[in-house]
Structure formats: C-alpha cells, structure tokens
Amino acid sequence: MRVALFATCLVDTMVPQVAHATATLLQRLGHEVVVPPGQSCCGQMHVNTGYRREAVPIVANHVRAFAGALSSGVEAVVVPSGSCVASIHHQQAAVARRAGEHGLADEAEALAARTYELSQFLVDVLGVTDVGAYYPHRVTHHPTCHSLRMLRVGDRPLQLLRAVRGLELVELPGAESCCGFGGTFAVKNADTSTAMLTDKMANVLATSAEVCTAGDASCLMHIGGGLSRLRSGTRTVHLAEILASTEESVTPQQGTRPSPSRPTTPTASA
C-alpha cells in the first residue's frame, strides 16, 4: 500500500525520530511511504486555544499538502499522534465550515476519512498486531486522552505491545487520567497541569518501568519533561519507536535525549 506520512508539527520539529520510526515500521511491513513536503500542522493548537479563524489557513495548507499524495495513489495518511488525528476528524471541517469555507470543509472531510492514527492503521487497516518488533524492556503504556476518548483506539496499542518480543508490559495505575498536558493548558494553567503531571509520574514510577510509551509525542514530551526534571531515569518512548525496533536495530536511548545531529533511518532499506 502507498501511505503518506503526516509527521505533525511537534514531531517534525522536536522529536523527528518518531516520524523516522513510523516510516521505518511501515516500510518494514512492505508499504511505500511518501512524505508530502508541504505539510506543517493540523491546526489543533490554534483551534483549542481559541484561534479558530487563524486555524483555517493552516487547515487549508494541510489539505493542499496532502491533495497531491491522494491523487497520486496514496490510499492512507498515517499519523503518529492521536490528538492530531482527532483534530483532523473532529475539528478541521468544522472550523472551515464556520468560516464559510465549505469547499475546504468538504476536502478536509474527504482527507480525514483516509487519515489514521498509527495503532488504528496497523490493527484495523493492515490487520496486524505482531509487527515483528523486538524491544527488551519493561514498558508501561499511557493511553492519552484523545486516543482514548475521541478516537476510541481502545486496546489496540496494547495488542501491538503485547506482540513485541522481549517486551515486558506492566499496567499503569490510573492509566485513563489525563497527564495534564492539554496543549496550551500546560502553560496557561501551569500549576494545575503540574499537579496532574505529578500524579501521572507517581503512577509511572510505581510500575518500575524503564519506559513509558504512548501514541502521542505531545503527552510524552510532557510526561518525559517531568521525569527528566526529576532525574528519574525513566524515559518516554513513542509507540512507533518501540514497534520500529528489531533485533538488528534496537533504539536504546530516546525520549528527552537529544536526537543524533543527523538523524538516520537505520532500517529504512531493510
């Protein structure tokens, strides 16, 4: 299958290894990955902070960036972020329509219909749960709010993680509680956000996991930022990175570590 990757603004700019891992994984599963170069952001941060008018041109850019991919045989757009997919599904067309841009809204809806969060794409579209990954670590999974409640990804990430060789999956207490990120909430209500983060970290640390994983780089940046500040030694790793890892290419150090100066795609040609 020909698949377009939407890296998302945060992953592209701050944690590119997540997008590399997503591409690597999809290629390893035998799919062709294209990365439309005009992509930037889904517009979620603007919409959720109250700048829905300003979000419209961002939505337009997103639709424009992926229009070419769709017309050149791409069957699906895959995104390593639950909340961005939720915004694409639930917000993009609505803000366009509110601004009177009905053509754009229709196009956004059509694009949304082919846009998938990574775990949903793997389990529902490709029908795989064992992606052939190897990751010999003790891991706990935070099910991120938008994946859980807006996309209803359910236990798909857990199905995928359970099939990873060497991985010891430990249940996260209070898993369904928000980590306190919430986009600009983390800054506008920094104290409340930190209080929520503290409880999330306490639960993560109680599992004695080496790694906390999730399907959203934003929540992981939040949890990871807190764990790093405490020098806890527990790191955050995106689900895509775990699934991309194999015996030949284990990615041992990630999360809040700086990425290599020249990120490489270790198994891109595999």
Add this chain to the structure above:
Amino acid sequence: MSARDEVLGRIRTALGPDRRPPAEVARGYRTTDDRPLPELLDVLADRLEDYRARVLRCAPDAVGATVAAALDAGLGAGWAAADVVVAPGVPEAWRPAGSTEDDGRPAVGLTAFAATLTGVTVAVAETGTLVLDASPVCGRRALSLLPDCLVCVVTADQVVGGVPEGLARLDPLRPLTLISGPSATSDIELQRVEGVHGPRTLLVVLASD
C-alpha cells in the same frame, strides 16, 4: 413590558425566526420487563435490602401478622399499638389492633407516633422504589415522613420491573413520593449514612402467593 413577555420574547429571539423542528426522540430504552413475577419480587427485595430497608415476605392472608412482626423489628418487642398511626385506607386486616387511624390532625401532631403503616401504589423492582400517591391507602405525605419508622405493605400486583412501567401507572396530578430505602445522606466524605430527617427505619411487607 412584563417580565413574562420579555423572557418569552428573548427565547424567541434566541431561537430565531426559522426554527428547526425538534428532532424525533428515539426511545430505544427498555419500557417493559418480561421477567416472571417471582423474579421481579426477588429483585425488589434484593434492591430494597441493598439500601438497608428490611423486607418481610408473606402470603396475602398473613399481612396482619407480618406487619406486627415488622413492628417488632422496627420498634423492638413491647411496642404499643397506640404508637402506630395508619393511613385511613389501610385494610382492617393489616392494622395492629388498637392502632390510630390518621385523622388529619395538624402534621406536627404526627411526631407523637413511633411508626406509620401505609400501603403503596406501585413498586419498581429494579431500583427498589416504593411510590406513595397520597391516596387513602398511602395517606397524606406527612404521614410517611414524620414518624421515625415506616412500614409499607406491597402486594405482588403492584410490582413492576423498571422506572418507565412504574411512572406509567401513576397519576401525575397527585402528590407523589418515591421512596427508595430509608432517608440517607452521602454528604460527609461521600460515605452513605442511612437515616437523616425522614424515617430512619423502613420496613417492607411484601405479600405474594
């Protein structure tokens, strides 16, 4: 402009000139319950007891004796029939000999009684709810409120499965009281405590063949 006209005018302005017709309300929930009656009676008893009501079951011809047993349980042996007030429509056979029929005295006067005996108009099994409708057998509302011990007689024909069936049997123009267990509160640390201002003891005599 009167407040009435102004508020109604604001509503019309808010809704705009071209109102969409209200969407059809899909009532896809359960409105009947085809469980056999004995099962419903068990559910009712279970739910009542779950909320700390005491249920005594008996045959229809044993209600009087069972009411007496209920009063033993609620007031302790040695209670006086004079301490029991009954709703005016309660059948003679249910009443403890020597009990007082409610004479419509000022409500404050009802505090003199230790216990009240009434019937009900309908009972909802799934929620453990008794409904009193201020008919003669149920009595006026204050009667089932002020004495500290309430004994209600429920007959099998009054028991329905769920809330929709229960409400369908009621007259919405009458004063209605839905009672599900004794008075209770969860206001202190969300811990449920039975017995605050209403009767602290609820005894249910459930009569069936």
Add this chain to the structure above:
Amino acid sequence: MTAVFLGIPTAPAGVGHLRGDRPFPDAARDALRDGQLRANLGHATTTIRGKRAGVVAEVPDWAQLREAGRALKAATMARLDEHLEELERQVTARGGTVHWARDATEANEIVTRLVQATGADEVVKVKSMATQEIGLNEALEAAGITALETDLAELIVQLGEDRPSHILVPAIHKNRAEIREIFARTIPGVDPGLTDDPRRLAMAAREHLRERFLRARVAVSGANFAVAETGTLAVVESEGNGRMCLTLPQTLITVMGIEKVVPAWRDLEVFLQLLPRSSTGERMNPYTSLWAGVTPGDGPQEFHLVLLDNGRTAVLADEVGREALHCIRCSACLNVCPVYERTGGHAYGSVYPGPIGAVLSPQLTGVEDNASLPYASSLCGACYDVCPVAIDIPSILVHLRAEHVEAQTRTTPEAAAFRALSKAMSSPRLWRLAQRATGLGRFLARGRPTLPATLPPPASAWTRTRDLPTPPRETFTQAWAREHGSQEGRA
C-alpha cells in the same frame, strides 16, 4: 449569532454568585497547595466515581437512555417558549401562581415579597442551585428574613460561613473531622461528646433542624424537573429535608431556571433513571417528591413558582453553547474531572464549578466576566464521556475560548504570536524558516540534552516544572527530503 448582538442580556453583575474575584489559575494555585483539601477531594471523588461506574454498568440500555435524554433536552430547547407557557397554564390551573424573573435581582425581589406577605421572618430551604446562583439567602437576610439551609452539606457550608464547592455535595472539600469541629462550634446545645462518625454528625443535624422544620411557615426550593404537560414539579433528594420543606410549611416558593422544564410526564422515565445513577451513584435516590399545584389537605396550601432567566436566554442564543442548558446538575463531570479533583470548586469562583461550570458560568455572565474558565480544562474529555445527557463539554470549552479571543479589540501578545504562527504554518516556505529558528534552542542548550530551566516567560511556565528537550539539528521532513531526493515531488 451571539446574545450581545441580539440584545439579550446576560446575568447582571453585583448580585448572585456566578463570578469569582480572581482568575482560575490564581485561585487554583492556592487550592493546589492545600494538602487537606487535596486529600479530601481525592478521597471523595474517587469514591463517587467508583459508585457511579458500578450502577451505570448494571443498566443494559444506558446508551439508549443517554441518547433519549440528549434528544429530549434538545427538543425541549427548540420549543422552550411553548413548554413554559404550557407549564404556566397547568400550574395555574392546579392552584399555583407563576412568576417570571428576568434576572437574579428580580427573582430575589419576588421571593422576598412573597415571604414578607406571609409575615414570616424565617424560611427553610431545600438545596437549590438556582437560589445559590441568585444569592437569595443574602437578599432575604437584607430584608430581615433568615434563610435556613436544611441539606446536610449546605448546613455545613452555612454554619461554617463557607462557600459551596460542588453541585451535589457542597461540603465535599471538608472531611469528617472538620465537619465535627464546625458543628461543635456552631450548633447551640450540641452534644459535647460529638464524634466525627458520619452517622453521629448526621444525627446532630437531624436534632438541630427537627424543630425548625416543624415550626416553618415558608419553604423555598428549587426544582429538578417541571413537566409542562401536567404542571408537575419534581425535587430529587436523599435526606428527607426536601420532603420536610415541601410538605410541612403552609407556603412553598420554588425557584426554577427556565431550562428545567420537560415537555411530558413520560420524559421523567428517562431522567429519573439517568440522574440518580450519575449523581450519587445510587440506583434511585431515597426520596423524590412530585407535586402539581396545591392539594387540599396535603402539603402547602399556597404554591408559587418563580421562572428564572438570569442569562439563560443568552446561552440559548448560542447554537453551540446552548447545549450547556441541557445539564441536569448531576455533577458526574465534576467527579471525573482531573482539574476539579485537584483544585476543588472554589477556584472556579461560580456556584457552578467543574467542567459544566466552566461552560455554563461564562455563558450566563458573558464570557469576558469569566474569561479564565474556558481555559480551566486540559480537554481530556472525561466529562463528555460520563455526562448522562451527552453534553459535548470539550467542544463548548473550545468554542468559548474562541468567543473570548474574538471579543478582544486589541491585539494581545498571544494573539500576535498565534497569528504569526498561523502565517508560518500556512506556507511551507515560511514554516521551514520557522522550524529552522528553533535552532536557537540548541544555542541556549549549549550541548545539553535539555533547555535551561530558567527561560523567560512564557516558556518559563513550562520549564519551571518540566524539562524541554533540545531541538534536533534537522527536522524529519528536511532529513527525509535529503535522503529521498525528489520522491515527494510526486506528492
């Protein structure tokens, strides 16, 4: 279309309790440091969440009931004027008197006048959000009338000269030891051996209020539902204080928000299933009282119904926000909210706290009077999931944030930043430039894995408690283009 544009007034300032005196983040900061409050809230919300989940799970048709509840509320709002007129007709036909109040001030005046007409100088009250909203107790006090709260939690709040912090359990922020202390200090003649056993505390309240119920001549209540078709009012409660108030006094005055009307008797079969399970986590609350007008020989012989607007029509004018009027005040959203659980209700400033308060209060007052509330949420969506009438609270929060942003006449630094970012994100060329600018972060990090903890505002709001990773030298899309050449050209 907004209420302001249509000329529909919001709830007036200076009366009632819909506005806080501090923005949410400031009030929350203090609450978060109160360890006792945090412990009390954590304990109580955890308890009630578990109970609710249990009794909801045992209802096989919960989803259908929830959908019916949502649809009934939407249909009611679409014909609200007609339902209210029918309600007025039915209540009047059964011996009640209906009054209309444009706002809090007018409602307070109506109730005060009605109480004065009876000659009473004391009223007993059933817990009611509407009368808290309008500040009725203070208005009665000013007229020399004592209003006695009879719900246990309201009594705790009143005796402690405190403010309610939860819709259902106004004293949720107090634990048993604190409640014992309040009772020991304020109830005249209370048993000096009073312990903190909840049962003993409840009995102390019973003794304190018993005689007051029996002597009361006037009661004031709210209403959970009012059936237009029959004129039947409903009050849902647990303790029996409601029954005392609704049954014993000669005069009953019920203050009800106009959105509480339901069209038909049959509609109660939905709401009387949804409300108790969502609210106290019970299959059914201990007592529900229903009455239509006046019944000779049973209960109050004089009945007044006050229909309150106080900003509700302004909410109705907002096609997105009007869903907030569907609320049946169960408080399930408060109990699952990770923000409420940590800050408690006082931080919201309004009598309506938590997620529903964050969408209702700013709409009742106009969003600028409660501008921080729509942001008092991480948009986690737990509130929407538990709402028994499926109010999409996160979407309304986002909508109100936009209303706030769009109401600004001057460009704030935040708005300037978001506009610049929008420009950049709408143009691939500018976006690449902007991404390159994050290289500044590498300069600040000086080779460390994370940025310094002491960045200037607004970044400091993040870095005070959380590390921020040092940005990579190259973005993913750059690296991909470099490695895959013209592949994207096809895209």
